[in-house]
Amino acid sequence: MTAGEIEAAGGEGGREMLSIEKLKARVADKEILHGVDLVVRPGEVHAIMGPNGSGKSTLAQVLAGRETYQVTGGQVRLEGEDLLALTPEQRAAKGVFLAFQYPVEIPGVGNMYFLRTALNAVRKARGQDELDAMDFLAVAKEKMKLVQMDPAFMSRSVNEGFSGGEKKRNEVLQMAVLEPRLAILDETDSGLDIDALRVVAGGVNALRSPDRAMIVITHYQRLLDYIVPDRVHVMAGGRIVKSGGRELALELEEKGYAEVRRGPAEVRP
Amino acid sequence: MSSQQALREITEQKYRYGFVTEVETDTVPPGLSEETIRLISRKKNEPQFMLDWRLRAYRHWLTLEEPTWPNVHHPKIDYQAIVYYSAPKPKKQLGSMDEVDPELKRAFEKLGIPLVEQQRLAGVAVDAVFDSVSVATTFKKKLADLGILFCSFSEAVREHPALIEKYLGSVVPYSDNFFATLNSAVFSDGSFAYVPKGVRCPMELSTYFRINAKDTGQFERTLIVADEGAQVSYLEGCTAPQRDENQLHAAVVELVALDGAQIKYSTVQNWYPGDAEGRGGIYNFVTKRGKAMNRARISWTQVETGSAITWKYPSVILQGDDSVGEFYSVALCNHRQQADTGTKMIHVGKNTRSTIISKGISAGRGQNTYRGLVKVLKGAVNARNYSQCDSLLIGDRCGAHTFPYLEVRNPTAQVEHEATTSKIGEDQLFYCRQRGIREEDAVSMIVNGFARQVLKELPMEFAVEAQKLLGMSLEGSVG
Numbered sequence: 001m002t003a004g005e006i007e008a009a010g011g012e013g014g015r016e017m018l019s020i021e022k023l024k025a026r027v028a029d030k031e032i033l034h035g036v037d038l039v040v041r042p043g044e045v046h047a048i049m050g051p052n053g054s055g056k057s058t059l060a061q062v063l064a065g066r067e068t069y070q071v072t073g074g075q076v077r078l079e080g081e082d083l084l085a086l087t088p089e090q091r092a093a094k095g096v097f098l099a100f101q102y103p104v105e106i107p108g109v110g111n112m113y114f115l116r117t118a119l120n121a122v123r124k125a126r127g128q129d130e131l132d133a134m135d136f137l138a139v140a141k142e143k144m145k146l147v148q149m150d151p152a153f154m155s156r157s158v159n160e161g162f163s164g165g166e167k168k169r170n171e172v173l174q175m176a177v178l179e180p181r182l183a184i185l186d187e188t189d190s191g192l193d194i195d196a197l198r199v200v201a202g203g204v205n206a207l208r209s210p211d212r213a214m215i216v217i218t219h220y221q222r223l224l225d226y227i228v229p230d231r232v233h234v235m236a237g238g239r240i241v242k243s244g245g246r247e248l249a250l251e252l253e254e255k256g257y258a259e260v261r262r263g264p265a266e267v268r269p
Numbered sequence: 270m271s272s273q274q275a276l277r278e279i280t281e282q283k284y285r286y287g288f289v290t291e292v293e294t295d296t297v298p299p300g301l302s303e304e305t306i307r308l309i310s311r312k313k314n315e316p317q318f319m320l321d322w323r324l325r326a327y328r329h330w331l332t333l334e335e336p337t338w339p340n341v342h343h344p345k346i347d348y349q350a351i352v353y354y355s356a357p358k359p360k361k362q363l364g365s366m367d368e369v370d371p372e373l374k375r376a377f378e379k380l381g382i383p384l385v386e387q388q389r390l391a392g393v394a395v396d397a398v399f400d401s402v403s404v405a406t407t408f409k410k411k412l413a414d415l416g417i418l419f420c421s422f423s424e425a426v427r428e429h430p431a432l433i434e435k436y437l438g439s440v441v442p443y444s445d446n447f448f449a450t451l452n453s454a455v456f457s458d459g460s461f462a463y464v465p466k467g468v469r470c471p472m473e474l475s476t477y478f479r480i481n482a483k484d485t486g487q488f489e490r491t492l493i494v495a496d497e498g499a500q501v502s503y504l505e506g507c508t509a510p511q512r513d514e515n516q517l518h519a520a521v522v523e524l525v526a527l528d529g530a531q532i533k534y535s536t537v538q539n540w541y542p543g544d545a546e547g548r549g550g551i552y553n554f555v556t557k558r559g560k561a562m563n564r565a566r567i568s569w570t571q572v573e574t575g576s577a578i579t580w581k582y583p584s585v586i587l588q589g590d591d592s593v594g595e596f597y598s599v600a601l602c603n604h605r606q607q608a609d610t611g612t613k614m615i616h617v618g619k620n621t622r623s624t625i626i627s628k629g630i631s632a633g634r635g636q637n638t639y640r641g642l643v644k645v646l647k648g649a650v651n652a653r654n655y656s657q658c659d660s661l662l663i664g665d666r667c668g669a670h671t672f673p674y675l676e677v678r679n680p681t682a683q684v685e686h687e688a689t690t691s692k693i694g695e696d697q698l699f700y701c702r703q704r705g706i707r708e709e710d711a712v713s714m715i716v717n718g719f720a721r722q723v724l725k726e727l728p729m730e731f732a733v734e735a736q737k738l739l740g741m742s743l744e745g746s747v748g
Binding site for chain 1: 703
């Protein structure tokens with residue numbers, strides 16, 4: 001895609017950061033995504049809502065490059081580049097970040113060490129200098145304030161023995177340190193009490209910026225009281241069936257998914 | 270590239286230290302007989318008691334059968350095809366390090382363990398065992414000022430016969446087991462250290478073993494004695510050249526910790542494991558045991574990455590009251606490597622405590638067995654043991670096995686055993702990769718994390734080597 005084409009595709013909202021067209025994917029023999037279309041521009045926060053099993057998490061995993069899922073059709077471009085051709089680590093280097101619904105434990109690997117290794121891997125891939133331990137410590141300390149994380153967590157093993165809320169905070173901390181272009185938050189609100197939710201959402205909001213886009217996947221509209229989206233999409237049966245503004249989330253809460261799905265879909269995904 | 274493929278590629282990397290150094294060797298013909306033993310003893314100018322001991326061992330060995338209980342498989346060993354003595358021919362008497370054969374020095378440098386550098390940087394006194402005879406001993410004078418003896422075993426037999434006669438076989442008797450008995454008959458050289466009463470050895474004592482002469486079985490013998498209240502840390506590390514024939518290695522290590530003494534014995538073992546099909550690796554059948562008297566502490570730490578077959582159980586006899594025994598182990602089996610390793614903690618004295626931390630890593634078609642015995646005798650009032658055996662599987666073609674044996678004869682004893690088996694998960698790898706970490710680095714990181722509890726027990730300079738051997742960057746430098 002040429003720069004001109006990108007510009008053209010951008011239409012009214014300016015250039016596209018992420019464009020998903022007719023994306024189909026399956027796990028084993030079961031097709032889960034049946035043709036997803038979505039355009040996200042820099043600075044935008046998109047919420048994807050939908051009932052369990054609608055394909056929200058699958059979409060997140062496919063965008064991050066998980067090999068369990070096989071892409072069977074369509075295309076995904078990140079700033080014009082074919083995202084699907086890249087390995088997960090290459091996507092990370094390009095600025096794709098996935099905050100996991102279930103962050104993984106890595107026993108014996110220090111949280112701080114893990115984060116520094118990740119940051120340096122990404123910096124190296126981007127042609128930047130690696131940070132030494134002292135420089136990194138300064139960066140990490142600053143970012144930890146964002147999510148009000150106790151420094152004691154940094155010397156513990158990655159996610160091992162963390163509570164649900166601590167794990168999610170840790171995901172947001174990693175996001176803050178890695179400074180992605182496109183952040184995908186997969187059910188970051190699940191398992192959080194209201195205080196933890198506020199902290200996590202506060203961290204995410206602090207990371208909103210004109211050149212960063214976010215996709216927030218959630219089952220409940222509650223999160224969107226704290227992270228206010230520019231666009232809201234409803235996913236069902238492996239497709240985006242309805243899109244709208246902030247008010248769509250409220251409508252969903254009021255009427256439930258079944259009712260909303262029956263309504264007319266907007267043209268712009 | 271799929272995760273499975275990547276794992277395979279990483280785990281199928283070739284052994285990097287395979288080379289043969291050309292040094293003129295003085296070798297006896299293959300085969301074992303009383304005549305061979307007399308020849309070895311004569312070549313080494315040994316006193317009569319030493320020859321008699323060897324011969325007693327040999328005669329006993331003739332009555333023994335090779336053990337078949339380990340969970341390992343190999344072709345029958347022809348003990349008459351083995352060369353039992355091989356020593357580099359000294360071109361002249363060595364007065365200093367500078368006179369060490371340059372070829373030898375180059376070999377050590379290739380392995381990344383230059384003697385000179387080690388002396389200077391790490392403050393390590395190195396007794397370099399090249400094949401069977403020590404060719405360089407350093408830092409001797411500094412140690413001698415403290416009354417510490419650290420020399421080759423042969424030298425100790427000649428110079429300190431009374432100590433050898435007193436302690437040799439006092440922990441591992443010549444009749445102990447098939448391989449230890451064979452060692453007792455034919456051992457060629459090894460190391461000896463004695464730390465006098467109340468002396469704390471100011472540096473790590475270190476020996477780098479290296480099997481070199483083709484077809485030469487290695488039969489080292491190490492004896493370390495820490496007198497009352499003494500403290501010493503000893504490092505043993507090995508690498509070996511690549512070759513096709515299997516090589517038998519049957520070493521014996523004896524540790525004696527008298528009242529209040531502490532001995533820490535650390536090993537990083539990286540002998541040639543054989544090729545991807547399992548051809549040609551070293552057979553490592555080792556007997557290591559320590560005896561801890563009142564309030565003494567003996568600690569074994571091992572990182573086992575090499576050898577085609579490893580059969581070894583560093584053990585502690587907790588003879589004295591309030592004595593402590595520890596065993597920390599990482600054993601990695603890749604390709605077709607087999608390891609049957611673990612420890613024995615024999616609680617004899619009152620209030621004795623032992624800790625066992627074993628981390629087995631299996632990759633490729635490797636088979637890793639933990640075998641451990643915790644034995645509490647009648648008199649061992651209030652004995653305590655904690656054992657933890659964790660296994661990590663990489664890929665789906667390897668195996669992990671755990672055989673814990675408990676024999677408790679005192680009702681006041683408390684014995685705990687925990688075991689886990691886990692697999693490097695696709696979810697862990699994906700998590701790391703999503704954060705930008707390449708897959709092979711992620712594998713290293715996860716393995717390193719798994720082994721951390723043991724690696725942190727290693728002396729710092731050794732931990733670096735262990736990290737190299739596990740092919741990963743060291744954990745926990747921050748935080």
